Structure formats: C-alpha cells, structure tokens
Amino acid sequence: MSFxxxxxxxxxxxxxxxxxxxxxxxxxxxxxxxxxxxxxxxxARFWGVLLYNSVYFLLVVNASMFFICATTMAMxxxxxxxxxxxxxxxxxxxxxxxxxAVILLALVLGHKHHIYHWLTPGDDKILLGKAGFxxxxxxxxxxxxxxxxxxxxxxxxxxxxxxxxxNGPYTAEEGKKYxxxxxxxxxxxxxxxxxxxxxxxxxxWFMSIDAHWYSTMYSWYTFASSFVAxxxxxxxxxxxxxxxxxxxxxxxxxxxxxxxxxFAFSVFWxxxxxxxxxxxxxxxxxxxxxxxxxxxxxxxxxxxxxxxIINFLAPLLILMRRSSKRNYTLLVFMSVLIxxxxxxxxxxxxxxxxxxEHVELNLFDFGVAAGFIGLIMWTAGNALTKSSLIAKNxxxxxxxxxxxx
Amino acid sequence: xxxxxFVVGSFEDEQVLFPAVKKVRKAGYKIHxxxxxxxxxxxxxxxxxxxxxxxxxxxxxGITGTATALSFMGWxxxxxxxLNIGGKPHFPLPAFIPITFxxxxxxxxxxxxxxFCYLCxxxxxxxxxxxxxxxTDDLMVMVxxxxxxxxxxxxxxxxxxxxxxxxxxxxxxxxxxxxxYDKEQKLFExxxxxxxx
Numbered sequence: 001m002s003f004x005x006x007x008x009x010x011x012x013x014x015x016x017x018x019x020x021x022x023x024x025x026x027x028x029x030x031x032x033x034x035x036x037x038x039x040x041x042x043x044a045r046f047w048g049v050l051l052y053n054s055v056y057f058l059l060v061v062n063a064s065m066f067f068i069c070a071t072t073m074a075m076x077x078x079x080x081x082x083x084x085x086x087x088x089x090x091x092x093x094x095x096x097x098x099x100x101a102v103i104l105l106a107l108v109l110g111h112k113h114h115i116y117h118w119l120t121p122g123d124d125k126i127l128l129g130k131a132g133f134x135x136x137x138x139x140x141x142x143x144x145x146x147x148x149x150x151x152x153x154x155x156x157x158x159x160x161x162x163x164x165x166x167n168g169p170y171t172a173e174e175g176k177k178y179x180x181x182x183x184x185x186x187x188x189x190x191x192x193x194x195x196x197x198x199x200x201x202x203x204x205w206f207m208s209i210d211a212h213w214y215s216t217m218y219s220w221y222t223f224a225s226s227f228v229a230x231x232x233x234x235x236x237x238x239x240x241x242x243x244x245x246x247x248x249x250x251x252x253x254x255x256x257x258x259x260x261x262x263f264a265f266s267v268f269w270x271x272x273x274x275x276x277x278x279x280x281x282x283x284x285x286x287x288x289x290x291x292x293x294x295x296x297x298x299x300x301x302x303x304x305x306x307x308x309i310i311n312f313l314a315p316l317l318i319l320m321r322r323s324s325k326r327n328y329t330l331l332v333f334m335s336v337l338i339x340x341x342x343x344x345x346x347x348x349x350x351x352x353x354x355x356x357e358h359v360e361l362n363l364f365d366f367g368v369a370a371g372f373i374g375l376i377m378w379t380a381g382n383a384l385t386k387s388s389l390i391a392k393n394x395x396x397x398x399x400x401x402x403x404x405x
Numbered sequence: 406x407x408x409x410x411f412v413v414g415s416f417e418d419e420q421v422l423f424p425a426v427k428k429v430r431k432a433g434y435k436i437h438x439x440x441x442x443x444x445x446x447x448x449x450x451x452x453x454x455x456x457x458x459x460x461x462x463x464x465x466x467g468i469t470g471t472a473t474a475l476s477f478m479g480w481x482x483x484x485x486x487x488l489n490i491g492g493k494p495h496f497p498l499p500a501f502i503p504i505t506f507x508x509x510x511x512x513x514x515x516x517x518x519x520x521f522c523y524l525c526x527x528x529x530x531x532x533x534x535x536x537x538x539x540x541t542d543d544l545m546v547m548v549x550x551x552x553x554x555x556x557x558x559x560x561x562x563x564x565x566x567x568x569x570x571x572x573x574x575x576x577x578x579x580x581x582x583x584x585x586y587d588k589e590q591k592l593f594e595x596x597x598x599x600x601x602x
Contacts, residue, residue: 278499404446
C-alpha cells in the first residue's frame with residue numbers, strides 16, 4: 001500500500017487563500033480611510049481591530065506548536081500521523097508574528113494612548129506604580145523577545161521533525177537519543193510559552209488596555225481561548241486533507257481525540273472565564289467591576305452572553321456524545337463555530353475596553369479576520385508541500401497507526 | 406437467572422484470540438463472554454457488542470444533580486428562608502454555580518459507579534461463577550453458551566481448531582446470586598451434565 005506523502009496545493013485552495021488575503025488588505029486600507037484618519041475614537045477602533053485580529057490569529061497558530069511540544073513532553077504517539085499538519089500551521093507564526101510585532105510597535109511608538117493609556121501616565125498614581133512593567137521600553141523588548149522566541153524554538157522543533165525523514169529509520173538506541181533531544185527542545189519551548197502566553201503577554205498586550213484593572217485569571221483565560229481555537233484549526237486542516245485523499249493513516253480515532261481536546265478545553269475555558277467573573281461579581285468592588293460593567297450591563301451584553309453560548313453551551317451539548325466527535329461533518333461545523341466564537345471572545349476583550357459606549361462589529365472586523373485566515377491557509381499550505389505529510393521515521397509513529405480510543 | 410451449559414476455551418495470546426472470536430461468531434456459536442486479564446482494544450467491536458449506554462446514564466444523573474442543586478437552593482433562598490446576603494439578589498445564579506457544578510459531578514460520578522457495578526454484576530455479597538481462575542491473571546477465556554441445538558463435542562473440536570487450550574464444558578449459573586461460595590460451591594463442583602437437572 002502506498003501513501004500520498006506529497007501534498008500538492010489544489011488550484012481552488014490557492015485561489016481562495018489569495019482572495020481572502022486580498023480581502024484582508026482591502027479591508028485594512030478601507031478601514032484606514034474610514035477610521036484610521038478619523039478622530040481619536042475612530043482611530044482607536046482601527047488599531048483595536050488590527051490588534052485583536054493579529055494577536056488572536058498569532059496565538060491560534062502558535063497553539064499548534066504548543067500542542068506538538070505538549071504531546072512531545074507527554075511522550076504521546078497518537079498525534080504522529082497528523083503531526084506534520086500541526087507543524088505546517090505553526091509556520092504561520094512567522095508572518096503573523098511579524099505583522100503583530102509591527103502593529104504592537106506602531107501602537108507603542110505611535111503613542112496610541114486611546115488604546116494603551118499607560119503610555120501617558122501623567123500623575124496617575126496607579127499607572128506610575130505599574131510603570132516598572134507597563135513602560136514602552138519593556139513592552140517593546142519583551143514583545144520582540146516573545147515573538148523571536150516562538151519563531152526560533154518553533155523552527156527548531158520543525159527542523160528536528162524533518163531530520164527524521166533523511167536520517168531514519170532509527171535503531172532503538174538512535175531513537176532514544178532522538179526522543180531525548182526532541183524532549184529537551186520541546187520543554188524549552190514550553191517554558192518560553194509559559195513565560196509568555198500563559199502569563200506576561202496577555203497582560204501586556206490585552207489586559208493593559210484597562211491599565212487600572214487586573215485579573216490573575218486573564219492570561220490563562222486567553223491561553224485557553226487560543227488553545228481550543230488552535231485545536232479546532234488543526235481539526236479543520238486534518239479533515240480538509242483527508243477529504244483531498246491525503247493522510248490515509250488518520251482515522252476516526254484521531255479525530256475523536258481532537259474532538260475531545262475541543263470539548264475539554266471549551267469546558268476549561270469556561271472554568272477560567274467563570275472563575276474570573278464570579279469572584280469579581282461576588283466581591284463587587286468598583287475597581288474590579290469596572291471591567292464587566294459595560295460588558296454585562298452595557299451595550300456589550302448581547303456579545304457577552306453570545307460568547308458564553310457559542311463557546312460553552314454549544315461545545316458542551318454538541319460535542320459531548322461519542323458519535324458526534326467521530327462525525328466529520330459535525331466536527332467541521334464545531335471547529336468553525338469554535339474559531340468564530342473565540343474570535344468574538346477576543347473581540348470583546350479588546351474592543352469592549354477601547355470603545356465602551358457603543359458596539360461596532362462590521363465588515364471591517366470580518367475583512368481583517370478573512371485576511372489572516374487567507375494568510376494562514378497560504379503559509380500552512382506552502383509549508384505542507386515542503387516535506388512528507390507523514391513523519392514515518394519518528395520512533396513513535398507506529399503508536400499512531402494502531403491508535404484506538 | 407438460569408443454570409446453563411457452557412463450552413469454555415482459554416487463549417494465551419490476543420493474536421490468536423481475535424481471529425478465533427471472528428471464526429467462532431461466523432460459525433454461528435453464541436459467545437457468552439470473553440474474560441480477559443486486561444482491557445483489549447477492539448475486542449468489543451470484534452465480538453459485536455453494542456456501545457455501552459453508561460454515558461447516557463451519566464448524563465441523566467448529571468442533569469438530575471444540576472436540577473437538584475438549583476431547585477433546592479432556589480427554593481431555600483427565595484421561598485423558605487430569604488436572606489439578604491451582601492445586597493445580592495435572592496436568586497444569585499453565579500454564586501450557585503460552584504455548588505451546582507459540584508452536585509452535578511457528585512450525582513453523575515456516584516450514579517455511574519453504581520450503574521457500572523450493576524452492569525458488571527459486581528456488588529458486596531454477590532457471587533458470580535468463575536469459568537477459569539487464570540482469567541484474572543494471564544489467560545483470555547472465551548465462553549460459548551450452549552443452546553438446545555449445540556453439539557458440545559463439535560463446539561469443543563471447533564474451539565481447539567481455532568487455537569484454544571484447556572477446553573472443557575461447564576454447567577453454571579450464568580448470572581449473579583446472593584450467597585456464599587463455601588456453601589454453594591457444591592452445586593458447581595460436579596461440572597458434568599448430570600447436575601443439569
């Protein structure tokens with residue numbers, strides 16, 4: 001039995017990724033003329049939309065590399081049959097990381113104090129007290145280090161994986177050495193991931209929009225949001241490739257486990273979301289409730305509850321059954337819903353803080369998101385053609401073939 | 406429950422067991438059960454067992470827990486003994502969520518454990534017939550149930566042909582019973598046809 005190891009980008013796929021990227025570019029241009037050149041409020045909306053879209057899609061593709069490293073550390077073998085797909089998605093960290101870095105630097109260097117009002121603390125005691133962390137120099141250095149670290153460590157993990165194609169098949173001794181090396185680099189990535197996504201980066205990029213307010217749950221909540229959307233993205237790519245006749249070794253068992261990840265981390269997201277909300281609601285201290293005031297009782301009420309319905313109730317009730325996690329159509333539907341739902345979550349995290357008085361969610365938001373989706377399709381599609389779709393010389397590969405849930 | 410006649414064969418390797426199960430089913434014998442010392446992936450599909458409905462039961466127990474928690478706390482704090490706690494509403498849903506969650510987990514966990522024990526016929530003081538003591542150690546034991554049309558000599562020969570070892574015929578209670586092994590063992594010591602009266 002021979003396998004189709006070499007992915008060729010279908011013309012339709014290429015066309016759609018180009019169209020989506022063009023839509024994104026046009027949206028940014030039109031958005032700039034509609035909002036960017038306007039008054040402070042409109043300007044803040046323009047930059048806010050760029051901020052949440054770029055960071056959302058950056059964290060989502062970065063979650064692919066997190067998934068690879070986490071399963072590497074757990075000595076997991078079941079993901080090997082589609083590991084190259086997750087690797088290809090994580091290549092998109094490079095372009096989206098650069099775009100995000102440009103946007104974040106532009107926010108800080110361009111003194112967009114309607115988004116980051118800590119840029120001009122004046123004699124605000126609270127902001128001055130936080131100035132050791134919230135200052136432009138630290139922001140720029142840490143943002144640059146973060147994104148360079150992700151790109152470098154991710155590239156290292158990918159090159160280690162591609163090494164097996166040329167060097168394998170391994171003997172038991174060589175295999176052990178390879179696994180050890182892989183584990184070391186995977187753990188380095190995870191440490192860096194913990195220091196950035198799971199702690200500092202959401203504070204810097206998002207939480208500092210409400211510079212007076214803070215929540216210890218915020219970073220985990222952001223991480224859970226991006227991770228569950230990242231799993232949904234991997235699922236979409238795997239199912240697409242299967243429909244194209246690739247990935248013969250991936251079957252319902254693997255999809256079932258991806259579905260479990262989507263289900264479990266939707267619940268985990270809700271747990272963190274609620275832990276943040278309930279304590280603030282219960283204590284009812286003005287400094288803390290300021291974050292939820294316009295979200296729960298103000299104009300964002302609809303989006304606030306929509307967020308909970310899409311990201312908690314729908315996955316909970318739909319993905320709970322075993323048969324639904326093994327149904328390709330339902331998984332595609334849920335993946336799209338989850339990616340959209342967490343995009344809405346990021347929307348309300350940023351825009352509800354930038355523009356508190358009225359809700360604006362229009363074609364500009366969707367257009368920019370479409371651009372990033374096109375970019376992910378383009379980068380991941382090209383990355384898939386670069387190496388074999390099957391990591392067939394990895395020591396744990398057989399585990400994936402006989403995987404059974 | 407009823408006392409029935411079974412043809413029992415043991416396997417040492419699941420590589421032999423899988424094709425054997427397929428062949429035995431194809432030949433039309435009725436498999437009572439296959440006892441294995443560890444869970445074997447895919448054996449349930451090969452045996453043609455339906456998916457367990459344990460998870461459906463778990464869901465029902467879970468929503469029972471949710472409903473119990475919400476309705477009880479709701480009744481206490483709105484009807485029975487309304488208290489003003491920190492100016493919160495009388496039905497403060499977010500404050501109820503942790504307890505609702507815990508009761509949901511408690512109900513579904515306890516309910517599912519009990520249901521699981523019931524489905525596996527496990528309980529204190531309840532006895533089941535063991536077809537082979539080594540089924541809990543290192544042998545996979547396949548048990549065929551004899552119907553009125555089964556020729557057990559043929560069945561034994563067939564089991565031998567598919568790779569079974571230690572083939573014998575046992576007459577035993579198929580279900581569980583309340584009692585003690587030491588007193589009732591006699592019933593099952595004589596594993597011959599004469600005890601099937």
